[in-house]
Amino acid sequence: MKAYVFHTDTFIEPFGDHVSQAWVMNQSLAECQQRACDAAGLELERVDDPSQIQSFPCIVMPDYVYISEKALTDFFNSAQKKSLRNVRLGIRLCVSTGYCLTLQDAEVIEREGKDDLVAYDVWLLDSGPIPSETLAIRKVLDQRCKVLQIHIRELTVSVRQPTIGHTVQSYDFPITSTVCCHIGHWTHLLWLAHLSFGISWMELARSHKLKTGMKLLKAFATGGMKKWKILSRLNHHGSGCDIHPSAYLEASILGDGVKVGAGAVVRNSIIGSNVTISDHAKVVNSVIGDGCLLTENYFILHSLCYPDSVLGNPKTQMAVIGRDVYLYGWTSFIDAKFSGDVKVMHKGKPTSSNRSFLACCIGHRAVLSARVLIAAGRQIPNDLYMVSRPEDILNDIPKDLPVNTPLICDKGKLITLKEFERHGRGGDRGGTPQDTE
Amino acid sequence: MRAHRFITGARIEPFGDQVSESQIGDSTLGLVVTDALTRAGFEAVMGKASRIEPQCLALPDTLFVNSRIIEEFTRSCPKTKGIFRLALRKGPLTKWLCPLADLDSDDDSVMFHCYMVRTQPPRFPSWEKLRDFLSESSQAVVLDPGSSVEHVPVAVPARNCSTPEILLPRTEIVAADISHWAHLVWINQLMPRLMLKEHGDKKKVDTSIIGEKCDIHPTALVQNSILGDGVKIGPFASVIDSVLGDGVELNENCRLKRCCVGHGCRTLPDSYFIGCTFYPGSTLANFMLRESIVGRQSFITSGLVFSTSQLDEAVCVQINGQRVNTGRWMLGSAVGHGCTLGTLGQRGFIAAGKEIPNGYMIVMNPADGLQRPPKNPRPVQAHMNVGGTAIPVAAANNGSIS
Numbered sequence: 001m002k003a004y005v006f007h008t009d010t011f012i013e014p015f016g017d018h019v020s021q022a023w024v025m026n027q028s029l030a031e032c033q034q035r036a037c038d039a040a041g042l043e044l045e046r047v048d049d050p051s052q053i054q055s056f057p058c059i060v061m062p063d064y065v066y067i068s069e070k071a072l073t074d075f076f077n078s079a080q081k082k083s084l085r086n087v088r089l090g091i092r093l094c095v096s097t098g099y100c101l102t103l104q105d106a107e108v109i110e111r112e113g114k115d116d117l118v119a120y121d122v123w124l125l126d127s128g129p130i131p132s133e134t135l136a137i138r139k140v141l142d143q144r145c146k147v148l149q150i151h152i153r154e155l156t157v158s159v160r161q162p163t164i165g166h167t168v169q170s171y172d173f174p175i176t177s178t179v180c181c182h183i184g185h186w187t188h189l190l191w192l193a194h195l196s197f198g199i200s201w202m203e204l205a206r207s208h209k210l211k212t213g214m215k216l217l218k219a220f221a222t223g224g225m226k227k228w229k230i231l232s233r234l235n236h237h238g239s240g241c242d243i244h245p246s247a248y249l250e251a252s253i254l255g256d257g258v259k260v261g262a263g264a265v266v267r268n269s270i271i272g273s274n275v276t277i278s279d280h281a282k283v284v285n286s287v288i289g290d291g292c293l294l295t296e297n298y299f300i301l302h303s304l305c306y307p308d309s310v311l312g313n314p315k316t317q318m319a320v321i322g323r324d325v326y327l328y329g330w331t332s333f334i335d336a337k338f339s340g341d342v343k344v345m346h347k348g349k350p351t352s353s354n355r356s357f358l359a360c361c362i363g364h365r366a367v368l369s370a371r372v373l374i375a376a377g378r379q380i381p382n383d384l385y386m387v388s389r390p391e392d393i394l395n396d397i398p399k400d401l402p403v404n405t406p407l408i409c410d411k412g413k414l415i416t417l418k419e420f421e422r423h424g425r426g427g428d429r430g431g432t433p434q435d436t437e
Numbered sequence: 438m439r440a441h442r443f444i445t446g447a448r449i450e451p452f453g454d455q456v457s458e459s460q461i462g463d464s465t466l467g468l469v470v471t472d473a474l475t476r477a478g479f480e481a482v483m484g485k486a487s488r489i490e491p492q493c494l495a496l497p498d499t500l501f502v503n504s505r506i507i508e509e510f511t512r513s514c515p516k517t518k519g520i521f522r523l524a525l526r527k528g529p530l531t532k533w534l535c536p537l538a539d540l541d542s543d544d545d546s547v548m549f550h551c552y553m554v555r556t557q558p559p560r561f562p563s564w565e566k567l568r569d570f571l572s573e574s575s576q577a578v579v580l581d582p583g584s585s586v587e588h589v590p591v592a593v594p595a596r597n598c599s600t601p602e603i604l605l606p607r608t609e610i611v612a613a614d615i616s617h618w619a620h621l622v623w624i625n626q627l628m629p630r631l632m633l634k635e636h637g638d639k640k641k642v643d644t645s646i647i648g649e650k651c652d653i654h655p656t657a658l659v660q661n662s663i664l665g666d667g668v669k670i671g672p673f674a675s676v677i678d679s680v681l682g683d684g685v686e687l688n689e690n691c692r693l694k695r696c697c698v699g700h701g702c703r704t705l706p707d708s709y710f711i712g713c714t715f716y717p718g719s720t721l722a723n724f725m726l727r728e729s730i731v732g733r734q735s736f737i738t739s740g741l742v743f744s745t746s747q748l749d750e751a752v753c754v755q756i757n758g759q760r761v762n763t764g765r766w767m768l769g770s771a772v773g774h775g776c777t778l779g780t781l782g783q784r785g786f787i788a789a790g791k792e793i794p795n796g797y798m799i800v801m802n803p804a805d806g807l808q809r810p811p812k813n814p815r816p817v818q819a820h821m822n823v824g825g826t827a828i829p830v831a832a833a834n835n836g837s838i839s
Contacts, residue, residue, distance in 0.1 A: 246658055246675075262658060263675055263692075276590050280675070280692055280709070293590055297692070297709050297725060314724065329725075330742055330786070370744050371784050387748060392784040394791070399451075403796030409781050410802065417800065 001076075003042040003059040005033055006050045010064045012186055013345070014363040014379040015322055019064045019183055023306050025196040026255075026272050026287055029066060029183065039069035039203075040076045050130040050137060057085060057126040065121055066192060068179040068199045069206075074150040075122065085126035087148035088141070089180060090117045096154045096174035100181045100191040102354040103346050109147065119147050120180045152178040155198075161336075161357055171357060173285070177202035185346055186320050186361040186379065187353055193287040193304035193320075197268050200253055204236060238273065252283075255290065272307060289323075306364070313368075318357055322364035322382070329370040335359035342377035353377060440474040440494040440507075441484030442467075443564040447499050449618055451773040451792040452732055457498050459621055460716050460730075462628040462697055463665060463682035466615060470502060476635075477507035486567040487560045495571065496551040497564065499615050501624060503631055506580065506610035513578050514553045522575040523551035529606040530582040534613040534623055536764045537754070541572070546579045549612050553578075582608040591767055603767065605695075609634060618730050618771040618792070619754060619763060625697040625714040629678045632663055648683065657687075665700060682717060699733075708739065716774070729769030732795065737772065740780025741799070744789050745769050754790040763790065773797065782806075 010019040020030040027035075037044040042059060053060065059076065061067070067089075075089050091097050093108065093116040101108070107119045123141055131140055154176035161171045175198035181188055205212040219233035231251045238256035243249070247264040255273035260266065265282040272290035277283065281298040289307030294300070299315040306323040313331040321327065335357060336342075342358040343350040360374050363382035371388050374380065391411040398414060401407055406417040447456045457467030474481040479494055489495060496502070506523075514521045524546040525531055531547045541548045552571045561567040589603040611631060613624050633644050645659050648666035653659060658675040665683035670676065672689045679693045682700030687693070690707045699717030704710075709725045716733040723737060727745045731737060745767045746752060752768040753760045770787055772778065773795035781787070782805035793799075808825035820827040 262660070262677060278590070279677075279694065295591075296694075296711065328746075329744065369748070370786055371742065373784075388784065388786070392782075392786065393744070394781060394785060394787045397791055397793055399794050401794075401797065403775075403794075404798055406798055406800040408800055408802045409785055414797075414799070417803075420802075 001042055001058060002055050003037045003040075003044050003061070004050075004053050005044065005046050005061055005063050006053075007046070007048045008062045008064055010062075010184060012183070012189070014186070014361060014381045016363075016382060022183055022189055023287075023289060023304065024066055024183070024189065024192050025200060026270055026289060029063075032066060033061075033063075035203075036067050036069045036072045039206075040073040042072075042076065049132055051132050053130055057124065059122065059124050060130065061122045064183050066179070066181045066183055067120075067122060068177055069203050070199075071150065071178045071180050072122075074178065075148065076124070078150060079124050079148060082148075084146075084148060085124065086141075086145045087124050088119055088145045089122040090119045090147035090149045091152050091178065091180060092116070092149060093118055094152060094154060094174075095156050095172050096152065096176045096179065096195065099172075099174055099195065100179075100188055103185045103187060103344075103351065104182045105184065106182050117147060117149060121182065122180065124148075150178065152176060154178075174198070185344070187344060187355075187358070190302075190304055190318065190320050190358075190361075194285065194302060196270060196287055197251075197285065200270055201251075204253065244279075247277075261296075303359075317359055319359040320361040322362055322366065324365045325362050326367040326369075327362070328368065331368045331370070331372045331374075333359040333374050334376045337376055344377045345379060438479050438492055438494065439490075440479035440481045440496065441489060442470065442474075442481060443484035443486065443495070443497050443567075445497045445499055445564060447497075447616055449615070449621070451618070451771055451794045453773075453795060455498075456615055459615060460697065460699055460714055461501065461621070461625065462632055462680045463663070463699060466501060467498065470498075470500070473502055473504040474507060476504035477511065479507070484564065486562060486564050489554060489558055489567070491555050491557055493554050494551065495554055495567070496549075497568070500549060500551055501611070501613045501615055502551065503611050504635065506612050509580055509610055510551070510553065510578060513580060514555075515578075518556045520556060520558070520571055520575040521553040522548055522572065522577045523553075523612060524548040524577040524579045525610075525612060526579055526581045528582060528584045529586045529604050530608050530611065532604070533606050533627075534611075534620065537617045537619055537756070537761060538614040539616065540614055546577065548572075548577055549614060551612065580610060582606065582610050617754070617756065619765075619768060619790075621714055622712065622728055622730050622768070625680075626695045626712050628697055629661065629663060629680050629695065632680060633661060636663075654689075671706070705739070713769070727769055728767055729771065731772045732774035732776065734774060735772055735776040735778070737776075737778050738780060740801075741778050742781070742786035743769050744786050747789050752790040755792070 012019055012022050022029045024032050034044055079087055097118050109117045109119055123145055131137055154174050156172045156174050158170045158172050177199045179195050179199055181192055219230040234251045235249045237254035240257040241254055243260040244262045246262050247260045250267040252266045252269045254271045257274045258271055259276045261279035263280040264277050268285045269283045270287045272288055274291045275288055277294045278296045280296055281294045284301045286300050286303045288305045291308045292305055293310045295312040298311055301317045303316050303319045305321040308323055309321055309325040311327045312329060313327045317335045319333055337356050341352040342355055344353045358377055360378040362380045365382055366380050366384040369387045372386050393412055394409045396413040407414050408417055408420055410420055449456055449459055459466045461469045471481040510523050526546050535547055550568055552575055585607040586604040587607055589605055591603055645662050647664045650666055651664055651668045653670045654672045656672050657670045660677045662676045662679045664681045667684045668681050669686045671687055674687045674691045677694045679696045681698045684701050685698050686703045688704050688706040691704045692709045694711045696710050696713045698715045701718045702715050703720050705722035708722050712728045713726055714730040718734040719731050720736045722739040724739050726743055729743055751762050751764050751766055753762050768790055770791040772793045775796045776793055777798040779800045782802050804824045807822050807827055811827045819830045821830050
């Protein structure tokens with residue numbers, strides 16, 4: 001049976017990339033769709049327009065849908081088993097589905113007595129014709145199709161967050177391998193990166209059954225039933241990796257040629273090929289693309305990084321970083337709001353993202369240099385070259401100032417404290433509302 | 438045979454010290470070179486330009502050499518009469534050490550003012566005149582330090598930089614002319630390897646040399662380093678490719694890589710130093726300090742940020758009031774003796790390639806810190822620091838203030 005993926009004009013801001021180039025699970029979305037179809041035994045064909053679909057019965061989805069191998073396989077198999085035609089994919093509303101739901105335009109069907117169902121744009125059809133526009137497709141196919149629910153199994157890991165006020169005090173990270181998501185915003189890429197830990201491990205285990213089984217056995221044999229000892233042995237790395245003996249890897253998947261330096265910590269992460277993780281860097285729950293360089297003492301948590309970036313600021317949490325980005329020296333992101341939700345730009349308007357813990361998205365080829373501070377939820381456009389203000393940089397150090405007396409930096413020049421006080425305060429240094437934008 | 442070291446009177450800014458007092462490894466340039474000459478079989482004496490007799494070696498006090506290069510130079514000089522001059526083939530080593538140095542060079546070698554004198558030169562009143570005579574009448578003997586390098590990837594935000602990594606030369610022979618603090622930063626990154634090659638035990642995998650009465654916590658990592666006597670290393674510290682003098686105390690979580698630390702220095706917890714040189718007796722802390730040099734008895738806090746690169750060009754330093762390009766994409770700053778450096782505020786930092794003169798004390802701008810907390814703030818009212826006072830934020834600033 002064939003699976004048709006039809007083209008839509010969906011672009012991800014701020015990258016400006018078409019959605020099929022979005023980076024999910026360390027591959028582009030197009031490659032992920034290919035992988036899912038291969039696993040389900042379907043032949044993938046891309047069409048520009050749904051009306052070009054000729055061979056029925058078939059599976060139809062627009063190109064902004066991400067679907068994991070297990071979800072597609074389960075949907076297809078259960079439809080075959082129950083001999084159903086004209087069905088639409090549905091998954092019950094649980095922590096995993098609710099995780100990505102914000103800003104998606106998937107339909108939530110409320111049911112009495114049972115969990116609500118989320119219906120995605122994946123259809124199994126037995127006859128055409130199919131109209132050309134997505135909105136029309138939904139209307140037409142809704143009349144024809146029923147929603148087929150597939151089973152989802154999930155685990156949640158609860159992580160405590162420092163927030164005040166009435167927002168959630170702990171953050172639930174779901175681990176599951178049945179995932180479907182409509183990608184339309186950069187936050188969806190971030191949520192998928194968090195879910196990709198569960199998906200990747202399950203997909204890896206299914207494709208290398210024997211190897212994973214041996215690893216698990218060995219982990220149990222050497223570690224007993226202690227959770228951390230087992231996790232620290234559950235790593236998968238490609239060929240040519242150069243890992244320092246004092247580095248600590250836990251439940252991570254590394255690509256080929258990864259260099260991990262002394263004292264580095266890599267936990268629950270997916271690292272691409274040829275990534276260099278320098279000494280004492282700590283990567284937790286993140287997806288790092290191919291060819292990145294993470295500098296010394298770098299701390300990245302819960303983030304997504306496209307290939308070929310150079311990351312060098314002290315701490316990054318909950319951020320999406322584009323291709324070829326230089327994050328340099330003491331760039332900081334504000335990643336939490338004490339009261340209220342972080343607002344993101346969606347279709348030109350600030351919309352709530354339903355989260356109080358979210359940092360920004362940095363476009364491709366941006367360069368952010370020393371001591372730049374970015375507020376939460378913002379999106380940095382491509383090619384932004386942001387530097388510090390000249391008055392903050394101490395450039396002019398005169399050689400004839402008195403020794404052992406207090407000196408301060410005023411507008412880039414070093415002067416004595418007495419002289420500063422004599423001439424009055426030199427402009428707004430503490431920050432006004434415009435300054436914190 | 439004698440080796441005459443001539444005092445040129447050169448001083449290293451910003452310290453103002455004689456060049457022989459500069460910090461190399463865990464001791465001074467004068468002592469290190471004298472020791473190298475002695476090991477190579479020469480008797481090191483202070484040079485007098487009017488009293489040179491063949492056969493001897495003549496070199497200024499700004500020249501750094503190690504014993505291997507002197508031995509190889511002696512071996513490679515032809516056995517005839519004449520005056521021979523030390524030269525190094527151009528390669529990674531000369532690229533590493535020669536920027537900012539005033540050296541003669543031709544197409545494929547760099548020539549130093551180190552002469553093997555085998556004919557009696559005329560009597561001159563000063564080193565400068567003797568040197569000019571020797572450089573005109575000498576024949577260069579070119580030694581090859583090899584082209585083996587170690588690639589160290591660095592993060593440099595320069596879009597027109599074609600080599601975004603440091604190429605650290607691996608060699609057994611080194612000669613360098615020390616006339617600027619940047620030379621000290623560069624030569625001290627090579628010193629740990631050189632010292633280990635001369636004194637270390639080649640049979641062991643980890644060739645660290647640890648002095649007596651050292652107190653090293655079991656969780657600390659010491660790799661390919663030389664530690665003096667009485668060194669204290671705290672928990673989870675890591676010392677890689679470094680030289681620590683006697684009595685150095687590293688607090689917990691302190692990380693050193695390719696550093697030379699003078700005796701009696703202390704570091705505060707959670708510091709990270711890469712490629713730095715510290716004179717004796719300083720107290721140091723920083724979240725990340727690269728390629729910098731700090732003088733005696735100075736105090737650096739972690740509130741101060743040293744930038745190590747300039748926008749889209751190599752780092753430039755000031756020599757005699759003129760801006761000179763070092764050709765290096767990553768270089769820190771020099772801090773003089775006895776400085777006390779506090780913080781420059783939340784957004785401030787020191788540009789790359791600067792010198793802070795001896796004795797300066799840098800403190801926070803009074804407007805940057807919260808000096809006057811409010812007396813009776815309402816519980817959920819957000820406040821901001823404006824000029825040192827906390828004042829309530831104007832309401833209805835939806836979404837832009839976190």
